[in-house]
Amino acid sequence: MKRKAAVLGVVLLAIILLAAGPDVLHAREGPVVFRPRVVVDDLVAYVRGLADGSSFTYGVWDDRSFLPGLGSRVLTSYLYMVAAGLLALLLGPLLGIWLTAGRHDRAKDVVAAAGAVPDFILALLLQIGVVTAYKATGFRLAHVATIDSDRPAVLLPLLVLTLVPTIYLLRSIASRVYQVTSEHYILAAKARGVGRTRIYLTHVLPNVTRFLSADLPRVAGVILANFFIVDYLFNLHGITTLIFFYGMKGGYRYSLVFNGLLLAVGLYLALYLALRAFVALVESAAVRA
Amino acid sequence: MRQRRHAKPGAQLAVGLAMVTALLVAALAGPSLAPYSEAHSEKIVVVQTAAGPTTLYAPQPPSRHHLLGTDRWGYDILSLLLYGARYTVFAALGIASVRVLLGGALGLLLGMRRRAGSVGETSGSLGGIPGFLVIYFIMLGININSPLSAPELAAIEGVLIVLLGIPAVAATIGLKTAKHRQSQHVLAAVALGAGRGRIATRHVLPLLREDLLLLFSGEVVLVLVLIGQLAVFDLFFGGTMQAFDPILLTPRTHEWAGMIGASRTSIQAHQWLVLGPLGAFLFAVLAFQMVAGGLERRVRAEYAKYPVV
Numbered sequence: 001m002k003r004k005a006a007v008l009g010v011v012l013l014a015i016i017l018l019a020a021g022p023d024v025l026h027a028r029e030g031p032v033v034f035r036p037r038v039v040v041d042d043l044v045a046y047v048r049g050l051a052d053g054s055s056f057t058y059g060v061w062d063d064r065s066f067l068p069g070l071g072s073r074v075l076t077s078y079l080y081m082v083a084a085g086l087l088a089l090l091l092g093p094l095l096g097i098w099l100t101a102g103r104h105d106r107a108k109d110v111v112a113a114a115g116a117v118p119d120f121i122l123a124l125l126l127q128i129g130v131v132t133a134y135k136a137t138g139f140r141l142a143h144v145a146t147i148d149s150d151r152p153a154v155l156l157p158l159l160v161l162t163l164v165p166t167i168y169l170l171r172s173i174a175s176r177v178y179q180v181t182s183e184h185y186i187l188a189a190k191a192r193g194v195g196r197t198r199i200y201l202t203h204v205l206p207n208v209t210r211f212l213s214a215d216l217p218r219v220a221g222v223i224l225a226n227f228f229i230v231d232y233l234f235n236l237h238g239i240t241t242l243i244f245f246y247g248m249k250g251g252y253r254y255s256l257v258f259n260g261l262l263l264a265v266g267l268y269l270a271l272y273l274a275l276r277a278f279v280a281l282v283e284s285a286a287v288r289a
Numbered sequence: 290m291r292q293r294r295h296a297k298p299g300a301q302l303a304v305g306l307a308m309v310t311a312l313l314v315a316a317l318a319g320p321s322l323a324p325y326s327e328a329h330s331e332k333i334v335v336v337q338t339a340a341g342p343t344t345l346y347a348p349q350p351p352s353r354h355h356l357l358g359t360d361r362w363g364y365d366i367l368s369l370l371l372y373g374a375r376y377t378v379f380a381a382l383g384i385a386s387v388r389v390l391l392g393g394a395l396g397l398l399l400g401m402r403r404r405a406g407s408v409g410e411t412s413g414s415l416g417g418i419p420g421f422l423v424i425y426f427i428m429l430g431i432n433i434n435s436p437l438s439a440p441e442l443a444a445i446e447g448v449l450i451v452l453l454g455i456p457a458v459a460a461t462i463g464l465k466t467a468k469h470r471q472s473q474h475v476l477a478a479v480a481l482g483a484g485r486g487r488i489a490t491r492h493v494l495p496l497l498r499e500d501l502l503l504l505f506s507g508e509v510v511l512v513l514v515l516i517g518q519l520a521v522f523d524l525f526f527g528g529t530m531q532a533f534d535p536i537l538l539t540p541r542t543h544e545w546a547g548m549i550g551a552s553r554t555s556i557q558a559h560q561w562l563v564l565g566p567l568g569a570f571l572f573a574v575l576a577f578q579m580v581a582g583g584l585e586r587r588v589r590a591e592y593a594k595y596p597v598v
Contacts, residue, residue, distance in 0.1 A: 014418060018426040026430030032437060116578035118514040120521045121571055124549070124563060127556045144556065225419035229521055233553070244425070244522050252430070 011265060016043055019258040026252075042254045055255040077231065077238035077267055081223050084161035085275050088219065091162070092169025093212065099170070100177040101200060108174075115167040119160055119226050123233045126156045145235040157234040165222050172215055176208045213279055220272040224264065239263050302583025305506075308576030316378035319371035324356075327372050327543075330363040348559050357565035360552070366565040373543025376527060377573060380447060380516065380544070385508035387451045392458025393501055399459060400466025401489050421518040424449050428519075432529050439527040439541045446526055450512055458504060465500055469493045499588045506581035513546070513574050520550030545570045 020039040027033070049055030057065050099108055117125075127144045134140050143153035180186065181204060189199050231240035243260035315322070334345045347363035349355060357366040428446055435442055466489075469475060475492050483492070516526050523529055525540035525547035532539075540547025548566035555562040 011418070014423075018423060021426035022430035024430070025427060027434075027436050028430070030436060032431055032435075112578075112582055113575070116510070116575055117571065118517055118574060120517055120549075121567060121574075124553060124556065124567060128560055128564070131557055131560070221419070225421070228419065228422070229518060232521060257426075 015258065015261045015265065019254055019261055022252045023254060046255055046258055049255060056259070057255070073237060073239050073242070074263060074267065076236060077227060077240075078270060080157060080161060080230075080236065080238065081227050081267065081271050082274050083158060084165065084226075085219065085223055085271060086278060087158075087162045088165035088169055088223075089212075089275060089278060092166045093173045093209070095166070096170040096173030097177055097200070097205075097208070100174045100181070111167060111170065114163065115171065119164055119229050120233060122163065123156070123160045123230060126159065127233075130156065145233075146237055153234045153236065157230045157236060160230050161223065161226055164226050165219050168222055169212075169215065169219060172211070173208060176211055177204060180204050180207045209283070213276065216272060216275050216279065220268055220275060223271060224268050239267070299583065299587070301579050301586065305576055305579025305581075305583050308572065309580060312374070312378050312573055312576055315371060315374040317375075319374040323365075323368035323371040325365040325368040327364075327368065329365065329368070331359060331365075332363040334363075348562060350559075351561050358559075358561035360562055361559075366548075366561070369543040369548065370545065370565060370569050373545055373548065374569075376443065376542045376544035377513070377516075377546065377570070380443060380526060381509045381512045381573070381577075384447050384450050384454075384512045385505055387447075388454040388458055388508050388512075389501060389505045391451065392455040393462045393497070393504075395455065396459040396462025396464075397466050397489055397493065397497070400463040400470065401485055401493070420453050420515055421522070423453060424515070424519060425522060425524055428524055432524055433531050433538075435528050437528070443527045443542075450515060453515075454508060454511065458508065461504060462497065462500070465497060466493050469496050472496075499584065503581060503584045503588060506577050506584060509577040510574055510581065513570070513577070516544070517546040517549065517570060520544075520546040521553065523550055525550060545573070 017039060020042045023038045023042055024036055025032070025034050046055050053065075056067055095111075099111065130141050130144050142155040143151060144156065146152045186199060186203055189203055194202075227238065228240045228244070230236065231238040232244065239260055243257055243264065320327070330347075331345075331349070332347050334349075335342050336345060337343075347359050348361050349359045349363075351358040355365050355367070357370070359365055360369070424446065427449060428442075431437065431445070432442060437445075470488070470493065475488060478488060478492055520526070520540070523538040525538075526542070526544045527547070528541035530539050530541055531537070539551050545566050549563060549570055552562040552566065
């Protein structure tokens with residue numbers, strides 16, 4: 001509990017420092033200035049703004065509230081992230097065990113190559129691929145970006161969002177399987193004549209899935225980082241444009257970025273809890289079966 | 290026990306090294322290899338065709354004269370890529386080496402002390418914060434229409450990327466060091482009275498050589514991806530130039546990730562604007578990924594135990 005509070009404190013401090021960054025170090029009036037004191041000034045102004053509501057507005061010339069539409073931004077972000085997380089939790093371990101158990105060397109090389117392609121490159125390549133296919137055949141495979149709420153891009157963003165954590169989990173699980181299957185107790189089981197399937201079910205699997213819950217904070221982090229990129233490139237109307245776009249358009253708005261980063265932390269926690277609940281559910285079902 | 294089949298041991302490493310060599314050649318000799326000079330632009334060209342003189346406007350699609358086409362201002366994309374190779378390749382190599390050097394030294398130091406877990410834990414709790422977010426908010430204020438020069442901005446961003454990566458490298462090397470310290474030959478050396486410094490440099494460091502090489506090629510990939518992710522958000526390595534009315538963000542150097550970021554909206558029309566830089570960047574990432582994968586395979590083949598089922 002103490003540790004959790006400490007981590008949360010560090011994250012909050014990181015947000016305070018990061019959001020103040022462009023006010024502390026900037027060159028807006030010509031020469032480069034560095035004023036660490038502004039961290040405190042910004043925070044004080046934000047806290048004061050909470051009372052009169054000005055901390056919930058953005059816009060440089062007119063003060064627009066950032067609350068309308070916020071619910072849909074948060075919900076959209078959350079749905080994409082949870083969908084990607086659950087898919088990755090289903091696919092990653094299965095593929096990881098299948099690849100290691102079955103010795104599919106060629107498939108492993110394909111996975112390594114796919115895992116090497118950075119998320120933003122993959123997103124752009126998929127978009128270009130769909131556009132090229134459309135130009136050649138007149139058939140649209142998927143939306144390359146969200147145009148409005150009736151025509152959201154789902155397939156491509158979800159593909160990119162799922163692929164990265166899936167490959168992360170797959171690698172992590174595959175290396176555990178590799179490690180576990182090299183142990184002496186596996187050799188002992190083999191010597192006693194235990195079948196391969198049984199060795200995998202009773203000796204390998206329980207020793208591998210234990211590590212899954214330890215991987216979850218990392219997985220949630222990977223998904224969040226990816227979501228920023230995917231949200232931006234596919235124009236998903238999630239929370240990313242609050243942090244990266246509206247915040248800097250025509251001047252820097254501290255309160256907007258600060259709120260956006262807080263939302264991101266909230267989403268991260270909610271995502272982590274959902275993933276953990278899912279793993280716990282599967283585990284208890286496996287115990288009963 | 291069935292011997293594990295390895296798809297031509299060393300082939301992956303060899304291909305990777307060949308690709309890295311090509312990158313180094315492009316970075317070192319890029320400007321002299323470039324078909325056009327950096328300043329050569331063909332905004333409007335009149336060419337003689339069978340039907341008489343025809344006017345061509347930039348951007349021009351790939352052709353015999355411009356293998357990868359020209360950009361919106363008529364510059365030859367292949368030439369720009371060759372001029373920009375220095376920034377991309379040397380930045381990634383330089384930042385990764387400093388990361389491994391400093392992180393490795395710190396890791397060795399921590400690993401030689403009692404427990405190596407402490408570094409891993411503190412960096413672990415902050416591991417959830419995406420790296421590009423940190424760099425983005427520190428650089429944002431000074432990167433756009435900056436009074437600083439491109440090399441100055443590149444140096445500042447480089448130092449930030451180094452600092453961001455040191456904890457992870459130190460944690461990895463710290464764990465390995467702590468593990469090696471428990472091995473028989475080190476315990477024997479300790480029993481014979483070897484001091485901590487001698488153990489670190491003579492007994493542990495030689496064992497870490499492969500790990501450090503592997504870590505280095507992995508770090509190059511991480512640095513490239515980080516620079517690329519920042520470029521997606523228009524924070525270009527070496528500076529962003531912003532024009533107003535209409536708002537147009539362009540990279541100051543011809544660094545490859547920057548060229549991708551600046552042209553990423555051209556996925557519908559003029560696709561060649563983004564395809565050339567995208568191909569070059571992907572080539573660089575895959576080159577170092579192949580080297581890392583090949584090294585990993587070799588290390589594993591030499592030292593690891595094999596699965597028995």
